[in-house]
Amino acid sequence: MTEDSAKKTAPYGESEKKIAPYGESEKKIAPYGESEKKTAPYGAWPSPVTTELMTAGAVSLGALSAFGEEVAWLEGRPAEAGRQVLMLRRADGTIEEATPAPANVGSRVHEYGGGAYALGRGFIIYSERSDGSVQLIEDGAPARRLPTPEGCRYADFEFDPARRRVIAVREDHRGRPPSDPKAAIVALSLEGAPEEILVEGPDFLSSPRLSPDGTRLAWLEWSHPDMPWDATRLFCARLSGEGRVGEARLIAGGGAPEAIVQPAWSPDGVLHFSSDRTGWWNLYARRGEADEALCPVEAEIGGPHWVFRQRFYAFLPDGRIIVSVVRDGVRKVAIIANGALSPRDDFGQVLDCPAPVGAGAAYVAAPPHAPASIALKPTLDAPALVLRAAAPAVLPPETVSIGEPIAFATSHGPGHAFWYAPRNAGFEGPQGEKPPLVVLTHGGPTSMTTNNFSLNVQWWTSRGFGVVDVNYGGSTGFGRPFRRLLDGAWGLVDVEDCEAAARHLAALGLVDPARMAIRGGSAGGFTTLAALTSGSGVFKAGASLYGVADLTLLARDTHKFESRYLDRLIGPLPQSRALYDERSPISHLDRLACPVIFFQGEDDKTVPPNQAQTMADAMKARGLSVAFYLFSGEGHGFRKAQTLKRVLELELDFYGRAFGFEPPGLSERVVISGGA
Template identity: 40%
Template sequence: MARIVSPYGTWPSPVDAALVAAHDGKPEYPGAVGEELWWTEPRPGEGGRRALMRRKADGGPARAALPAPWNVRNRVLEYGGHPWAGVPRPAGGPLIVFTHAGDQRMYAFEPDAPGGPSPVPLTPVGTVGDGLRWCDLRVLPGRGVVWAVLEESTGPGPADVRRVPVAVPLDGSAAGDRSAVVELTDDRHRFVTGPRISPDGRRAVWLAWDHPRMPWDGTELKIAAVTPEGLPADVRTLAGGPGEAIAQAEWAADGSLLVVTDRSGWWNLHRIDPETGEAVNLCPREEEFADALWKIGTRWFAPLPDGLVAVTHGQGSLRLGILDPVTCELTDAPGPWTEWAPALAVQDTRITGVAGGPERGWEVVQLDTATGHTLVVGAGHRDPVAPAYCSPPAERVFAGPGGREVFARVYPPCHPERTAPDGELPPYVVWAHGGPTGRFAAVWSLETAFLTSRGIGVVTVDYGGSTGYGRAYRERLRGQWGVVDVEDCAAVARALVAEGAADPARLAIRGGSAGGWTAAASLVSEAAGDLYACAAISYPVLDLAGWTAGSTHDFESHYLETLIGPPEEVPGRGAERSPVNRADRVRAPFVLLQGLEDAICPPEQCERFLAAVAGRGVPHACLTFEGEGHGFRRAETIERALQAELALYAQTFGLERNDVPHLDLRP
């Protein structure tokens, strides 16, 4: 059948905003509890809660273990950390502990208890500042405790906080008594991960770091003896430091200590001698075996009982491989999953993780190393629309300023029944990711198809500073935030124009969080000039003076010392680059989308930017959302935000559509 000819951007699409919202998010935190598998899943239609899923040993379908409003999530570092743990028991079913987003307390429950599960609190309600938060839980049943990381507010400000590894009694005695929580170490370090105990129970290791470093700048590997009373003693630094980022540490079944460190310039897997700290690279490659540690409890590798190690590795994307640490042989898992999230669980020869690919959304996948077979065990991908509406990406390397490499993925307009008139070029939207120390995952996305199926191209840019391409690429952004990211996105957009792939008059840029900064900075930067016709800016950083200690959350409160430079060395640089101080350069229409409970990029940032733009004749709109924080979770919010973004493109690009609500763009 011949395709209907109609202009780019006007094509009808079955991918509406409600459909995108209903499929937002991905499974997280898979774990093995005996022969059972557990993980969390998003529920956008249930207020954005995270449901705790259970797949029993009989292999039946996974079901939510707790009804709404139970929300298995926490706010440690504001981005959250591993929120649950469990152990099998000889009788009565497993014991599960988890953190609940509603009050940030830790709870225990028995899913097979007579009468149904009834969670019991294990920790008290915090009464100071943001209270008590817990993550990276480990149940030690023989000792009757849960080891975890405690994030404790000590005052009203975001910087009034301490973090320490703790032991929480399983008997509930700490539910009303903070003093019953045993601190395993002192709080000399600002940030810590949860301790990992050696197979013989005699040693424990964890990671620590301090301001102004972020965990991808440098961390320390701590090791301690474990006393008969179950407390770490004789704590010392075994490896790491300001210029070495250790992302994860685990004990293998034979008692050897494995870590992922970037001491070679790439995050590679090493074996470290627990006595001397001497390290051996088990698979030297110019590939990453880890990524940025944004959430405590992240797991990029997992030792197997037989001595093999499940690893994620690659450049740009992380695929699953099985590494033989003796021969250095690395064998990749079969199947269409080209991207594996850092969330691996092991049951004998079986490895379970969260994986996806260009033609498959995120799903829970299991590989059996004994047979080589893989199968989907939960949250299986289903095509809500015909695949022909979803544009496959083209992996590209573009030339940035000075010829530097810029990695990107191009998603051209895609429709099985429509084509554009001869000679017409499509509009394109440049996507800048958050972080900024992060990257895009090449996984099937309805959010991308929302635009490409309508005839609007998308290009996702892993600009300099992104993870996935080694430490040198990651450090391109040192002192250059608002410069390198802006230049790289602009270089990609101009290259698409030069190739005849994109309409130079219909380019847009969009991003959230740090990507929102890049989008806004692009509107005021000489490097981008008048390249973009409009911008969609979500929960952004707009004023660096309001993104420092005391103004944003503690985790990122010193991030600017690497992204911009130490303030005593480069005074005024932050103010010079902040979009709020360059609002006189904004000429393109834009929409701001902001959650009113955002502790990372507070709404005041948007308010100051809007005040600076007011009266300058620039059409713009701002939508705010009650009950939303940093990143949108509720279906109704996601739907409204997407509609507003599409309306901005339609009105700016002159697209004639009857399915787009009007967006009131006022000067």
């Protein structure tokens, strides 16, 4: 990339907006009923949350990092077929597109990727999603491809400047079945020499981290059937002058199973890591032959390794440690010093841990009341400046529904969710009518939902739906024992929690029990289909986005990272084959008594299209109401603006058909086969 080709904005500070502390800049909301509202059926309210706003007008923001005074992040653009652009804020405050079109930054290592780029002094390295190549930008010159073999994927880059190389995790698919690529940590020469294998052997490798003096390399590894949130091992080895790896020493993870994440070296060369050995992900420092717990707390300073290069803590110039802490599904910022944890509420809610930048920090702000943004505090105590917003703030405060944490009873203890009431500045429902409910089931299932502002939620609430987003048993953010609730119980505990949340809201009189729907993608799609075929009759409609219908097919067809995931969630095969059949929604169509809509990507490698196709065909054969939409060029999760727009409108119309209202302004109507 040349300097002339970069797209720039105004110098730092000239166009950047200040973020007021939460609530200070909000307009006062008049008591309900004081302002004049029009009456319209719940679900049919005209809304300012349009498909154009959610596609052409919005981007995704994430993977923020910093080096010196420079800040970088990835920007996903639905309007450009989901292309991921690396944005760079220079030390002088100018912001540029570091990877102009057609570059698409992304990695498919473990299919979920992450860690697709890294910054160094005068260097940017990234993985090109379209072909898996590794591209280097040096001193502002155009990107050049490093020599890597075809059939390999790369992620989790770590610069080794003294040796003019970059260290990375490699996933080798050459001559191997798609379900069994080989993992290695390799060194890629910046001078064009062939790559060199540094570490190989385990099923999975991640997080190669070079000590500040370049003499030691730390990394994580794990093997089947464990997932990285079950058990990982932390190793460290000395490097020779040429950079070859010496004898590896096990640092942590050799005893009782513990999930270790984010090894990192402090500026003075002390290895740190997060471990859930106490039941909570907390921070440790390796001093001599012992691990020092830096600040024991019953909260999560860590999380599941779904993608590479997650950041839960970072070292400040003064020796303190800035961390992101999850409590009850909300991630906020704190600072560890002298064994004490000091909350920093002035940061608000965040996507992950802030990255130190000079005397300040950059971060992805993720408040509950406004779209996410890239924010920068020039100093830790200064007001934050907005570098980039994910979407324009077009919603009046009276139309924004903020997720309220709720608890409800289940057979295994309290359940957790966020409740979003229907809300629209200009409309209200008919007197005596209660709103329909959409129950959201997050993916994973070892994942977590939070109440960060989401246009996907506001799409429903601003039209008159109530929404409940459930952190069912098995979710992260509530400690290891809560996460283990799903062991052997996937399709049971998660379903119970979703049904309990819906019943709880109906019992409070907040929603119409005759108009409750459930929706989810991937693992959330499985929970959705399992709930619809549970026989409980709680839900009257459902939407599955690339969801799992047949567990045996999933275990047979899915990629290596998740190929043994079900050993813990269901049981090992072939011993547990009968249990797989029993838990599979496809086995219980006789219990299905409501319409279902399926959305599926044609190129999905995580949950292949045969899952949705088989379920839809079986429903049609039984005369059940079903809609099925297959999207070419889409994988596990939709990226294209046109796909996203169609899914939004088709699902809305689908609920209108099921619940007896007609949504206004649709450009396409759903086609339902079978009984409806």
